[in-house]
Amino acid sequence: MDTTHVGDGLVPGVGRHLPRTAPGSSTEGKLAARTSDVKVTGDRAPWRGRLYETMDKTVDFGAERVTAAEKTRRVGGVFDAVVDRYDAMNDIMSLGTHRLFKRMAVEMARLRPGKQVLDLAGGTGDISALTAPFLGQQGQVVLADINGAMLARGRDRLLDEGVANVSPVQARAEALPFADACFDAVIVAFGVRNFTDKEAGLEEMYRVLRTGGMAVVLEFSQVQNPLLAKAYDAFRATWPIIGTAVAGAAAPYRYLVESIDRHPDQGAFRLMMVDAGFEEVEVSNLAGGAAAIHRGVK
Numbered sequence: 001m002d003t004t005h006v007g008d009g010l011v012p013g014v015g016r017h018l019p020r021t022a023p024g025s026s027t028e029g030k031l032a033a034r035t036s037d038v039k040v041t042g043d044r045a046p047w048r049g050r051l052y053e054t055m056d057k058t059v060d061f062g063a064e065r066v067t068a069a070e071k072t073r074r075v076g077g078v079f080d081a082v083v084d085r086y087d088a089m090n091d092i093m094s095l096g097t098h099r100l101f102k103r104m105a106v107e108m109a110r111l112r113p114g115k116q117v118l119d120l121a122g123g124t125g126d127i128s129a130l131t132a133p134f135l136g137q138q139g140q141v142v143l144a145d146i147n148g149a150m151l152a153r154g155r156d157r158l159l160d161e162g163v164a165n166v167s168p169v170q171a172r173a174e175a176l177p178f179a180d181a182c183f184d185a186v187i188v189a190f191g192v193r194n195f196t197d198k199e200a201g202l203e204e205m206y207r208v209l210r211t212g213g214m215a216v217v218l219e220f221s222q223v224q225n226p227l228l229a230k231a232y233d234a235f236r237a238t239w240p241i242i243g244t245a246v247a248g249a250a251a252p253y254r255y256l257v258e259s260i261d262r263h264p265d266q267g268a269f270r271l272m273m274v275d276a277g278f279e280e281v282e283v284s285n286l287a288g289g290a291a292a293i294h295r296g297v298k
């Protein structure tokens with residue numbers, strides 16, 4: 001059982017390989033076996049010193065401004081609260097469209113057998129499950145998430161589905177415990193909005209990509225047509241009500257709506273990717289801009 005600690009200690013357990021809990025599974029031994037292909041650094045990431053000095057700066061948590069440390073804590077609380085109903089709620093709130101959007105994001109990463117892919121903020125592993133079949137025996141997906149409960153759900157689900165070439169690693173996006181230039185693609189689905197420090201997360205994605213590697217970011221965005229935007233607002237107003245009925249909590253879904261409103265729009269996020277160093281950054285709107293895929297090349 002591999003429990004290498006490579007985190008900074010700010011969030012307990014962050015930066016470790018998640019041990020498996022499914023002895024006897026046919027995929028036992030394979031799930032964490034290929035992490036040797038991806039160099040995991042052994043200590044607090046020195047290149048991310050800036051983050052630790054700025055944990056007192058304020059950032060958005062939904063409609064509120066809170067310290068960075070408080071946002072990290074509260075985002076953790078959001079996903080701890082919804083983990084049991086997370087996948088069902090995604091299907092209900094998106095009317096199933098998130099599955100199609102994720103498939104499109106994975107296809108845009110131009111994956112090939114043998115590639116190393118990071119599913120960042122991967123949660124319950126949808127992107128990993130879609131990515132793994134493209135990579136073959138020699139390739140690997142690293143499923144990374146800051147939240148142990150979400151990650152454990154993803155790991156168990158992938159084991160149940162017999163997906164062997166995925167390694168779960170608990171890690172924060174702003175200080176990834178991976179060596180420079182070790183991934184061919186980084187895919188983030190509905191994760192960046194939740195990062196404590198989006199700029200730092202994008203810089204880390206850039207750092208861990210090989211030259212020519214592809215970053216694909218699927219995220220909620222801004223609906224372009226004003227009439228459609230009104231209808232979408234009315235639809236989103238139902239999410240906290242559905243959240244109460246299905247997941248027994250409204251607050252995480254109020255945060256969801258508020259965090260979408262605070263997230264940079266298509267153009268602003270494109271510029272953030274350019275600032276992080278990405279080239280050829282393109283934007284594809286989905287469902288009229290309710291979501292967007294940004295793709296950039298290192």
Ligand SMILES: C[S@@+](CC[C@H](N)C(=O)[O-])C[C@H]1O[C@@H](n2cnc3c(N)ncnc32)[C@H](O)[C@@H]1O
Pocket residue numbers: 075079120121122123124125126127144145146147150171172173174188189190191194195196
């Ligand atoms: C909305 S879920 C998306 C999960 C999955 N990618 C999907 O599309 O279903 C957002 C995920 O981002 C993770 N997350 C939030 N902040 C993070 C951070 N700073 N570093 C890494 N993961 C983070 C959360 O724990 C959560 O699992």
